[in-house]
Amino acid sequence: MAHKDWTIDDWKRVVWSDETKINIFNSDERTWTWIRSGESLKPHHVKMTVKHGGGNIMLWSAITYAGVGWMCKINGNMDKTLYKEILEDELERTIEYGTNKLGLERHQVVFQHDNDPKHTVGQNTSQTSTRFDVIVF
Template identity: 40%
Template sequence: MAPHRREMSQNPRKEIISLHKKGEDYKKTGKGLHISQNTVAKVIQKFKKDGSATILQRRPGRPRMLTSRQECLLMRRVEENHHGSSLQLAKAVESQTGVTVSCDTIQRTLQRNGMAHAEKDEVYRDYILWSDETKITVFGTNGFKTVWRRKGEDFKEKCMVPTVKHGGGSPYVGKHWICFYFHCG
């Protein structure tokens, strides 16, 4: 299999054709544009054959798993529920469209459409007063809860994880509280 080469853009192609029309030979054209003589010859050959040097053929490579319509469907699902995991979203897409996609495909699609996990940079963590206490959760999990959102959607109600004060009527376990601050810099 031939090695993959970078495709020439439209501007050098147009320059090659204009120089060819002025009567410039392949060697001078190639040296002037820093392109090989063979490349110049192939561009001119295509121009003579088709009357144009534009690229019309479809590019090689694997087509995307989701069509633009299916991507819109996925984005609507995320807008309805920002807390869904990529596995849940993949199952929802499969049930609605019949297309089986991986979690990685879902994550790439969301990122391509401007979504990202709500994350803070490391400098932000340098200036936090950390505290902890035991708690009882009525719903959700004690672990991390990921939220898919666009930039600027930090405080939208759909993107927030609800909490219940004092455990929402669950049995009282007792409270142990600790607080610490660390800044290196």
């Protein structure tokens, strides 16, 4: 609740970030369809599948009040080293874009991440928090 009293201007300083996996076909989650009792199954009730899922792509990106930030494709598994590289490249570009567009100074930026262990491991936490404030959601 540390941020419950923030103003709109306070929230405008936040750079929101996350990773996501986009599947070529369908999601990883189980899906359901509902039909009425006595109703027959229709083609639109059935989801086609592809053996082995058809592939996917992992992405990291950020958004600011000023708009969409930089995005990068994550090849392989994200670890603390790759995350550090993303912070040094895509996050830096996003902050530069956001501060220019919003008229902010760099020290006013607040970076958000979701407290995933690779985000908080030693080198990433200390290097990130010395450059700007960090909030965790």
